[in-house]
Every structure is written in C-alpha cells, then in structure tokens.
Amino acid sequence: MKLRAALLALTLLAGAAEAGPVLMISLDGLRPADVIEAEKKGLKLPNLTAFLKQSAYASGVRNVLPTVTYPDHTTLITGVWPDKHGVGNNEMLDPTGKNLQGWYWYAEDIKVPTLWDAVHASGGKVGSVGWPVSVGSLAIDENVPEYWRAQNAEDLKLLRAVATPGLIGKLEKETRLPLGALFGEDPQHDVARATYAIEIMADLKPQFMTVHLVSLDHYQHTYGPDSAESKKALEALDADVGKLIAAAKAAHPDVTIAVVSDHGFAAVHDGVYLDRIFAEAGLITIENGKVTDWQAYAWNAGGSAAIVLKDPNDAAVKAKVEALLAKLAADPKSGVARVIDAKAVAERGGSPKASYWVDFKIGYSGEGDFTISKTYTLKGTHGYFPDHKEMRATFMIAGPGIKAAKLGEIDMRDIAPTLAKVLDVKLDKADGKPLL
Template sequence: MRYLFLSTVIASTCLLAGSLFAQTRSAPVVLISIDGMKPEYVIEADAHHLRIPVLRTFITQGTYATGVVGVVPTVTYPSHTTMVTGVWPAEHGVLDNTVFDPLQQHPNTWYWDFADIKVPTLYTAADAAGLKTANVGWPVTIGAPIDYNIAEGTQSEHTDRPSGSPYHPADILEQIDIHLVKETDQDVTKTAEAVAILRKFKPDLTLVHLTDMDHQEHEHSPFSAEANASLEGLDRQIGQIRDAALAADPRAILVVVSDHGFLSVDHRVNLNVLLAGVGLIQVGAIKAGTKKPTITSWQAEAWPAGGSNAIVLSHPNDPVLVARVRQVLEAAKADPSNGIATILTHDEIVARGGFPNATFLVDYRDGFDPGNAFSGAVVQDAPSTGMHGYLPSRPAMWSAFLIQGQGIAAGRNLGVVDMRQIAPTIAQLLSIALPAAKLSPLNVR
C-alpha cells in the first residue's frame, strides 16, 4: 500500500511538472525569410496592386519595420547569418555568399557549412536551453546542431565543401513523408517540408528560407510582373506555414524577414578586366569544357559581392601595391561609364563590419553591378535585371521585418531598425541567451 501511495505521488508530481513546464515554456517562433523582399512590397502593397492578404495582416495585426539596415555586403549568406547571430559579418565569419577563390580553382564554393560561423546562433542557444529546433533551407546550416535540419547546399567542384549531409536526421524526408515531383517549385517543396515538420515535431524554433522572389528580381528587376506574381504565391505559402504553426501551438509567433533590398540594373562592370589590363591579374587560356579562364597569378582581384566588389590584394601590407591599385580604381571612378559610386578604404570597410581581408570596396551607382569576366569589355549591357549587395546605408537595400502572434503589439511601426536587432529580439521571445549580440531587442510587445 505504501508503494502504491508513493507511486501515485510520483506520478502526480510528474504530471504537475509537465503541466507547469508547458505553461512556462516560451511560445514557439517560426522565422521565415523571403529572399529579396523589399519592405515596400508589403507596406505599399496597394500601390503595387499586390494580392497578399496574409502578409497584409502583419501590418494591421502585428508589428513591422519600415526598413531594416543590413550588413556589408547586402547579400544572402552574410545577411542570414547576421539575423541569427546579431553581429556583423567580420565577427560571425560569413563574409560573402561565395568563398574568395582568386585562382578560380574551386568554382561555386559557397559558405554552406555551419562550421564557418564563429559565434553562437539562435539555434545553438535554443539547443543549449533544451529547446527543439528545425530548419528548412536557412543558409550556412550544413552540420548545424539542429534537431530537424533540411539545409541549403550542394557539393562544390573539386572541394570537400560542404563537409556533411544537408539532412538531419538522415531519413528526415522519409519521416515527414513528402512526395513531390522533381519539377515542383523549390519554395512549394520547402513549404510542404516546413508544414510537415511543424505538424509532426512541433519545434520551439523553426527557420525557413524561401528564394523564388529573389530569382525573379534578379532575372526581371524588382516590382516586375514576375516578381509580383512570385510574392503572391509566397503569400499563400506563408499562410500554410502560419496555419500549421498555430495548429501545433496557438501561441506561436511568426516572424517574416528578408535579407536585402533590390535595385534595377542595366549595365555590368567587369572590374577584373581593368585589373588584368594593367598586369595585376595574369589570365591564361579558357579551361576545357567551361567558360572560365585560367588565372596564373594575381596581385589584386575584385571579389564580387552583389552590387559591390571587395578588392583583395595578395600583399595588402605592400604600400607600393596599395597605391598602384588605388590609382587604377580612382581612374576607373573618374569615368562615369564605369558606374562607380564610392571607393571605401580598408579602415572604412572594417568600421562597417565587412570584409576584413579587403583593402578597398567598390560600390556601384544605381543601374550598375559587377560582372565576373576577366577579359573582354569592361562594361556590358544587362538590361532589365536586378541586383543587391550595395552599401546598406542606401534605402533601396533595406530589408523587411514583420512579426505577429500572441503578445505581439498590433499596428506598431518600429521605423527603420538595424538587422543586428533581429536575433536578440527572437532570443528574448524564446527566453534564451545570445551574449554575442550587442544591440537591444526590438520593442514588439
């Protein structure tokens, strides 16, 4: 009888503890990135005749920013890493989308691997706090300590990157039982995966990265018919994710962000053609089976970063080389046809938290972006396309922040905020610590 009594007490205590844990556990957060979505798409939806009923509710029922000032450079991988760490690229270590490869030996080598990140992230902090985490397509997450992980990344040519599988557990696709034809739009696939994960596993923190809009803006320019149609489709997909999140937990908080803005482009500037022309890059024959040249040696090279170029020197402490490169860049800037707006020095780049290995940074004027060619014309036509990657101080590069859910203020406009505030805001919502983040959370409650 005594053992029966003790068993009853223990069972009751466990039930009470579980109930209290459920009551004190923070509301789950779903962080959705719409790659390339300028805030005007939502805030000025009427002006652009956009049918986006789900996103519109974030303005009336949630809290939003009129703009998010991003990082140097305003491209996808550094921006997404800042949004989950709260620090600039020079500190978190993801400096660009692609790894600097001056001899062009390893094409398409991206910052796929979680190991590239040098500071704690939202998902590592959540994991340390015992929370359940999930990811569908968020950049730089291969090998990350995420419970249910469908990471972004493909094998780079002639390298060991990425260093692991994009799937964890290895059978996660079988576990969530997703069956879609190969031709299905990637964002439709990612949405189905996110919905299935939310329903089956009920994570505390879920990350989702949707990319079709960015593709349409690159191909057709921002606010093109193609970009607008893409966002209208994404709006429906966000509605599906929202419904799954709320079904899993009615307290769920949804955060919709973007990583950068966009500019329309008509001209492409191949700065490496200029550098090769003065002997700073030695260009050999085109590699067999490719359109890429063989680079036999280099002293200075332009590293593409969307709408800007980081200029990296082989010997950055050589004052003669620095002066020579500066002279080439200043001469190029003096010719308006090259479209150069600004040339930053190393110290100016570092002060903005960008490329610690760059001696200069070239930012282009509206309508111009950098190309990848090492020979041929310096300036080429690229009509009716789009680009980002310009300095974050330019309003056209500002990204979006929208949030709604239990306890979130309705109809609150935060004005213009800093991208580094997003991570500490979500950390506060989840009651987890993110000590590397230096800025205060946003006032969303």
C-alpha cells in the same frame, strides 16, 4: 527620443506571455514597401497584409556590408556583422577557382553562437528548411539545408547526404513530394520547401523553426523588381506564408512569427568588370582563360565589390590599386560610385579580408568575366552598400503579448536578440539589442 523608445517597448510587451516557440520565415529579396504599400503597387497579398496589420513592423531594416543573402541571413541569426560572424559574402574568396565557386554553405564557418545554438543549449528542438550557412549544424534537430555543387541531378544525392540522416526519406513519404521538387528557384519549388517545413513543424513541434524561400529573389534578378513576373512570384509566396503561419499555429497556438528578408532590390542595366581592369593592369595573371596568380582581386557582391590584396603590405601594389580605383571613381561612366578603405570597411562591419570596398552606382553590377558580353541580361540585383534605401530589408513580428506597432527603421543586428528574448534564451555575443 530614448523615453519614447522605452515607452514603446513597454507598450509592446504589455501582457506578454511566457516564452513560446518562434517561426522565422525569410522571403529572400522582399522589400518593405512590397507589403506596406501592396495595394498601391497592385499586389494581392492577403496573408502578408493581414499579418502586417497585427504585427510590430519596421519601415525598413538596415542590413550589412555587403547586402547579399548569406551575410545577411547569418546576421539574422547571430546579431552581429560579417566581421564577427565570419560570412563575408555569398561565395568564398577564391580567385584561382580551386574551390569551384563554393559558397559559405557550412555552419562551422559561423564564428559566433546562433539562435539555433542558443535554443538547442536550452533543450529546445530546432528545425530548418533552406536556411543559408546551415550545413552540418549540430544544433538543428531536423535540417534540410540550402546546398548545391554541380547544379544537376547528382546534387540531390548530395543534399540528401547533408540533411539530417533519414529526414529526407521521411519527408518524401509523408508529403508525397520527392526531394527534387525543392531543387530550383521557381515558385513551385518554394511550395515544396514550405510543404517540407510544415511537415517538420507538425512532427517535431520545434521551439525554433527557420524557413528560407527564394523565388522572389530569383525572379527579381531575372526579370527585374516590380516586373509582372516578380509580382506574380510574390503573390505565390503569399500563399506559402499563409500555409506556414497556419501550420505553426496548429503546432503551437502560442507561437511568435517573424517574417523577414535579407535585402531589397534595384533594377540594373550594365556590369562593371573590375577584374578585367585589374588583369589589364597586370594585377591578375590569366592563362587559358583562368586566373593563375593575382595581386589584387575584386570579390564581387552584386552591387559592390570587396577589393582584396594578396599581400596587403605590398606598398607598390597598394599604390597601383588606389590609383586605379581613384580613376574609376572620378569617371562618371565607370559605374563606380565610391571607394572606401579598410578602416571604413571595419567601421561598417565588413569582411577584414577587404583592403578597399567599391560601391557601384545603382543600375550597375560587379561582374567577374574577363571579357564584356555584348548583351547584358541581368535585370535586378542587390549587394550595394546598406546606405542605399533600395537595399532595405523587411521585418514583421506578431505573437502573444506583441502589440501592433510601427518600429520605424531598425538595425538588422537587433532581430536575433529580439527573437532570443521571445524564446527566453541567451545570445551573449550579439551586438544588437531586443526591439521589444
């Protein structure tokens, strides 16, 4: 097996050119089969299927715990799991709501070097549009980060302020698209993101460019994976990918392009309200509909939830929580598939804040509401343990010297070291190894 892997690596690198620039395009929620089996699924993806044929690609990418956007995207640019890079979920742990449901937006929360840092340190230019956990990165020369707060028009002022100074005004002028054109999760907003990225590539000619497009994820949450609406959104994204690839090649004929995703998707039909159960057990104190104190809290991540104890050394609380979780795991109607302890969480590279981690059954999603709504509206989600095949992410790479090949299933931690090798930069803290 090792000999075969070595031979494949040598074949893929045969005739490799000197280090060239890299464009990494993330299509949030893209499942590998959506491209590999596009024709079978009735999907018209001329750009993605053409790219697949010329690329080295994975049948699936085994991602991180939990399989949600921000931890996965941070692994994509660091090559380590959340326990090392520090981004343990989408939202920050905030049981009492003091952070107003803030997410891990800021690059300073990343505890290890990123590909952005490595390229910047080597003297290369870096550009980025919409990449998670990038606000305030000093390594990105031209940055339009993903960021919001109030989710209204005032956020446009905020986004303008946290982007590279002067960049938004320049992009608005050169593309004739106002910043508001990016502010949303529908396909037309991804068109605007791609347009801004194309302008950055033409002007900056970055050595490393990252772009995050989100409409497929949004439509799969809203309408479900494999829905007509989600398929239409993916077909629209295919056009964006085609334009981005063309622009990258125009800026740098020797560019290497990686098309990636963070996670897969599964259809859902019901919610699991762990915090409501904890509140009923006296582990969460609620006054006027708000949490005022807590002993145990479910840090929800869609298809799973980290169980965090305010005092991990409180034996009485620990025993009470373990009994509740065991009861839920034994109940076939609870939606709970399994529970792992802190040791198993550590082995999987999950956040060290978790004393336990609950994996829900496919079809169930963790919800934070303290009352169960009569109508459950979510149609799709992710966040389940990475063991589930439905959560597999996508990886395709093509460029000078890279031979078309099937890579089989890969570890997400190997992607950043692979791109570092192409870029000829060092990523010493990465746990993954170059695929090529």
